[in-house]
Amino acid sequence: MAMAVGAAAYAAAAVLFSAAFRRPLLMAAVFVVGLQQLAANLPVSPTLRQVTIADPMRRIVLDGIRPEPRLAEELWPAQRMSGDFVGEPWLDLAWFTGVCLALACWFYTRTEYESRHRE
Numbered sequence: 001m002a003m004a005v006g007a008a009a010y011a012a013a014a015v016l017f018s019a020a021f022r023r024p025l026l027m028a029a030v031f032v033v034g035l036q037q038l039a040a041n042l043p044v045s046p047t048l049r050q051v052t053i054a055d056p057m058r059r060i061v062l063d064g065i066r067p068e069p070r071l072a073e074e075l076w077p078a079q080r081m082s083g084d085f086v087g088e089p090w091l092d093l094a095w096f097t098g099v100c101l102a103l104a105c106w107f108y109t110r111t112e113y114e115s116r117h118r119e
Contacts, residue, residue, distance in 0.1 A: 002060045009053045009093045012100035019107040053096060056089035063089070 013031065017024040040054035049055040062072060087095075 002057060002064070005060075005090065005093050005097075006053060006057045009097045009100075012097040012104070013053070016100040016104040016107070019104040019111065050087055050092050051096065053093065056092040056096075059089040 010032075014024070014028055017028045017031070021027045036052050036054045039048050039052045040058065
């Protein structure tokens with residue numbers, strides 16, 4: 001179930017990038033490799049980690065397997081198990097998906113596409 005929710009969140013981000021940017025693949029790569037990995041693995045504020053996909057997915061996995069504190073520290077070096085979470089991981093992913101899809105719809109309706117007749 002967690003993989004399906006994570007895939008839906010990444011798909012919503014891809015829809016947003018394709019509707020908003022001229023080069024969506026480049027922006028998606030920056031998002032996934034840059035923002036996602038940096039915010040999920042560096043000690044940043046919980047609010048910034050909340051707007052990523054990797055952090056709620058990691059919290060879902062850790063809640064499901066309930067590792068020992070030492071293993072959890074190895075799997076999640078930025079957190080250090082201090083418990084400074086903002087929101088539930090499922091709710092964070094649902095909000096992320098909904099906001100991305102709403103923004104994608106808004107960008108799509110405001111974009112003028114050139115329609116050419118096929119010859």
